[in-house]
Amino acid sequence: MIDPSGSLSYDALRRLSFAAAGRLRSSHGIGPGDRVGVLCRNHRGFVLSAASLSLLGADAVLINTGFSPSQVASVVREHGLRLVVHDPEFPAPPSVAALVSSALSSGGPDVSLSPPARPGRTVVLTSGTTGVPKGARRPNPAGVGPLVSILDRLPVRTRSRLLIAAPLFHTWGYAALQLAFGLRSCVVLTPRFSPSSLVELAGRHRCDGLFAVPVMLSRLLDADCVLPPSVRVVAVSGSALPGSLATRFMDAHGEVLFNLYGSTEVSWASVATPSDLRASPASAGRPPRGTRVQILSASGAPVPAGVVGRIFVGNEMLFEGYSGDVPVSSHDGMLATGDLGFLSESGLLTVSGREDDMVISGGENVFPSSVEDLLAGLPGVREVAVVGVPDASYGQRLAAFVVLHESSSPLSADEVRDHVRQHGARFAVPRDVHFVPSLPRTATGKVIKRALL
Secondary structure, three states: OEEEEEEEOOOHHHHHHHHHHHHHHHOOOOOOOEEEEEOOOHHHHHHHHHHHHHHHEEEEEOOOOOOOOHEEEEEEHHHHHOOEEEOOOOOOOOOOOOEHHHHHHHHOOOOOOEEEEEEEEOEEEOOOOOOOOEEEEEEEOOOOOHHHHHHHHOOOOOOEEEEOOOOOOOOOHHHHHHHHHHHOEEEEEOOOOHHHHHHHHHHHOOOEEEOOOOHHHHHHOOOOOOOOOOOOOEOOOOOOOOOOHHHHHHHHHHHOOEEEEEEEEOOEEEEEEEEHHHOOOOEEEEEOOEEEEEEEEOOEEEOOOOEEEEEEEOOOOOOOEEEEOOOOOOOOEEEEEEEEEEEEEOOEEEEEHHHOOEEOOOOEEHHHHHHHHHOOOOEEEEEEEEEEEEOOOOEEEEEEEEEEOOOOOOOHHHHHHHHHHHHOOOOOOOOEEOOOOOOEEOOOEEHHHHHHO
């Protein structure tokens, strides 16, 4: 494993993990069933925290590095954390014991540990784009089935060199780390993303795989940064691929892009290969081995191909539930993703948008994502978000928040509306158009639409 502090063999990582577990047990009394927060960027401190807590049978609560101090304090309170392991750049929460992550990397005497009676769990926090983040309890894999499912659609091989730019606190980054360990791959971690540093790292370490989130691909294209030819797999997840991003990225980098659709709750649902994305850039792909995807109506009945309904997913890594026993929508051993979408006759999945994002304007159903995709193709538009706002006459109307390229010619609100009017439905034309310098995003690239409102 390679990070800014240097390289560690897996054997050295194992010995450091045992020493860190001993320190957590002796100095902080951490043991089976305790909950410990991990507030770290992508580096060895995160990995040692997660591994040492697992050795002790304690639960690791992965905290989003983009959370404010008040949100971190809320996580400490709601999850009953005994300790928070944090990077020095993040202030220690005042209401709980804290340990700087670098303290776990300093080694120590050999420690004798027995396997805990109760395996430690991982709690991943949802992104919180629509409210207070919930804690999702992730299961421990019962075998190699989950690894096989992902490899069914993602051509990553044993002893690859994988650069993980997606945040490790997020399900996608954490899954990439587990995948890499399972394949005995060299793991390259980068605590902070910039297009130029990502390209430099990938070239210096001859990486053949990159795990990222979609907004990182946009930033690479905006900066005219091209990954080295050694990279033959670029796997993204965490948010939707907007507009023509998939085809534009492959035009610049070749047929290397794979898009995994899933969620914190269902893990994976489907994977789109380069050929899937060439055929339909908005496609979420097909379910991998051992995965069921069904589209159901509001009453729970299957709908025909091409008809939009609720997306339900079944696989062997469905989450165990939310902390606090928040109810989960399920059907026949499957969980709802919270999205709406449809399956083609050939089984290709397309996600239309979030159930709670759909806008009803004058009796017409509009998915903001479809309008966003239209506007993403308008020359001069760098990124865009569309939301529904209250309207006295129509119930709701659409508002578009548009970020322009710095070098582009000025664009008017009427030109934005005319583009949608020419290429989309009349009722999808945004009444309000706001030009903004940037969109508020989470650390995984999702737009925080409540902040726009």
